[in-house]
Amino acid sequence: MASSAGQSASGSAASHAAAANKPQWRKHWSRDKYLYLLLAPVALYFIVFKYAPLLGEVMAFKNYRLADGIWGSPWVGFDQFRKLFTSRDFISILRNTLLLNVYGLVFAFPVPILLALMLNELHSERYKRILQNLLYIPHFMSWIVLGSIVIALLSPSTGIVNAILKLLGLEPIYFMASTFWWPVAFVGSSVWREAGFGTIMYLAAMASINPQLYEAAAIDGASKLRQIWHVTLPGIRSTVAILLVLHMGKMMDVGFEQVYALQNSAVGSVSEVISTYVYTRGIVGLQYSYTTALGLFQSVVSLALVVAVNRLIRAMGERGLW
Template identity: 50%
Template sequence: MKAHRINKTGIPLSARPAMKEWRKNYDLYLLLLPAVAFFIVFSYIPMGGLIIAFKDFNIFEGVWGSDWAGLANFREMLSIPEFVQITRNTLVLNLLGLLICFPAPILLALMLNEVRSKYLKKVSQSLLYLPHFMSWIVLGGIVYAVLSPKYGVVNEILRWFGMDEIYFMADKTWWIITYTLSAVWQSAGWGTIIYLAAITAIDPSLYEAASIDGAGRIRKIVSVTLPSIMPTIIILFILAVGNMVSIGIEQPLALANSVVGDVSDVISTYVYRVGIKQGDFGLTTAVGMVQSVINLALIVTANHWAKKAGGEGLW
């Protein structure tokens, strides 16, 4: 084995460039510390709680005082009557989000980039960003009010055209459509920030060269804008694929009701109902652990195929 050369201070010579880099940019590393501390405290330390998945957890005995249960919680998870249903609902809603919600901010960013009026552009951006800062409880109330079969604006318009009202929130198919479109409404505007930032970093000379070649707006978007922001699109797509079996609890809780429970009950709502309300922490921790492992496998696979296809990955 090749030995490292040691200087008088006892520091290997191979480590000197790294130390020099640290001293040169120490202020930047200090700015990074809050983010590192955040993930350590709220992401890595809580991983120790995964041990509950292998225990017959008793809240009075604590994590270490509870008896070991082995893989009993995982076997119980697979025997849950609703397990297939909640997994299917989670995958369906996330797949629709990937097909519809993911392209939406890209299209919005491309359209906003073509707006020449600065005033109109700023007003449009503000209106598009606004839903992101509102709670899903508020947004859910707006959705229910707008789609109400008796007083809702949408059904009033349908009646005005001589059509029958639609019970959007009580019909399973219409509920899925409403769920997906409301997700677009809430998140698309905020997502455009990333793509607009990527678009502003494009070299203007590329557009000038395209204009000289006679390219119109559509051709510039296809040949210049989209290829330039493709690395950003790929990275965000990989992250989206990595959340295919995860779904936030806020939107399903805000929009769900007992009539559409067969399509609205997802993994997160099941964990809340069984884990928090019924106190079965061992089972729900096992469900969450399996969910995280699948997400990890998906993101690694998506990253591998993205790099194999010639694109850029997360690592």
Template identity: 65%
Template sequence: METPLHPPQTTNAVPFKWHSRRSFRKDLRKRPLLYLLLVPVVAYFITFKYVPLYGEIIAFKQFRLADGIWGSKWVGLEHFERLLHSSDFLKIVRNTLLLNVYALVFGFPAPIVLALLLNEMRVEWYKRLIQNLLYLPHFLSWIILGMIVIGLLSPSVGFINHALKAFGMEPIYFMSSNFWWPLVYVFAGIWREAGFGTILYLAAMSAIDPHLYEAARMDGAGKLRQMRHVTLPGIRSTIALMLVLQMGRMTDVGFEQVWVLTNPMVTGVSDVMSTYIYRLGLVNLQYSYTTAIGLFQSLIGFALVLTVNRIIRAMGERALW
């Protein structure tokens, strides 16, 4: 009697969903304290991320405080039509995208380069000292950092312009120049966040098998070749993941940084979505219109995340999902 190539499946197999649910309950009873630590995080996201989604409905209404959300008049897509035909809106979208493109080109590789350099340091105390100095700006507010940047670039008392004068060059008005201001914005952001951003990449580098470096050294590879052929491939999935998250912020520019560094001379390049929403929404009380802008901004960011995530996954890298 011939044996079947594929033996019949038993009818008492446990469904996958029920098995997963039972495993979760078993794990919950086994380690309740670990799940208890998740409660504040889940409560935070529900309170500040999901509950406020209810207010997005005013993007489709002519919202008045006296009438409330449900009592205000429905206007459909009127606010979205207004923003798509607004010359001011097109300008702020252009400024927002340009600043984010500059930040992506110059700012995204910065923590990777710093992490590569820190990973090669062998004197432990010196490495920790440099790390602490690199992390420090992240914990300072933009009010402090902005004043430091403005002071350093001042045409009269700033250190940078004093150095230029020492070499016989004319002082540069960095903060009032439409050419220099975006560069100042980007490099100020790098100064604040690049050091702190090395944490993830250093953690990924620590998981690389040391035998790979030994094999590379035996093949005659120097430090640069080890970085190129061992370290960078080892953190490639982390880089891809961070790139997906970065693309989700392409339509968003931090309000504090722009607000501290901007001035009336450079509003042509510094007026972005966050400042535009603040000016119209909170100052001029155009709540419905600015909510429509915020919703449009979120949808574009979500579309970019989906697109880049799909591209990363098609390239064979580990993506968000």
């Protein structure tokens, strides 16, 4: 019996040793294989629609012609980039893209945080759910529909905003034809569409805060504002930091649909951005190599911004994206 017990112990030790020597990826696969299978469609989507198209970036270094195809078109090196950086339009579209994103960072980025703080303080769950649903609805509407609504609301003749201004004895404002008011309307429409939906992440972070921290703060005599400042905001600080890093990745990309729905020839000097310029010069004007070079420049700058801000966030003691 002693020998059989020894053999059993030695066999168990051998099996443990074999398990310890098993490659990490095999252990993870055997443990989480169904999770990996669920992830497979997502990975396939990114491979097909995000990584495979990167091969087309070679057009930025060629003089692309439809008849020759990507690989048959002549190689021109950095000529497209020289043409881009010396173009009179480049500085204008770069400035407009950065300014609209800076306006969004300053005025639109804090709004979901403020909305989430206010929603978090509501005690009536029914009223809270109704408000959340009303705030989420604009996110699921197309920019073509929302753009038409914004233009109608700000119309100098029939818009409700100018009707109120007339009642106050003020002159009507041509919001969508003014180079000053158009960026205001752009940022305001962004807040209207995205602020409510943006509260989801912050509300989830607030739900994970330990309620005993609020109780301790209340015992110490902290008011609601003090509790928000010393408990709630520090509790969602890491979420704010990560979303800020993600937002910086879009600093070179305003998006096409919103600008296209709201812009017009009267405000072209402030509304022409990289995405609309790529459309007009690349797709409509058939300058594929030129706009591919612009897109590659846009991607490289965005990557540099994400890496720099992520390092800054980590240096401040927060957890970044990596």
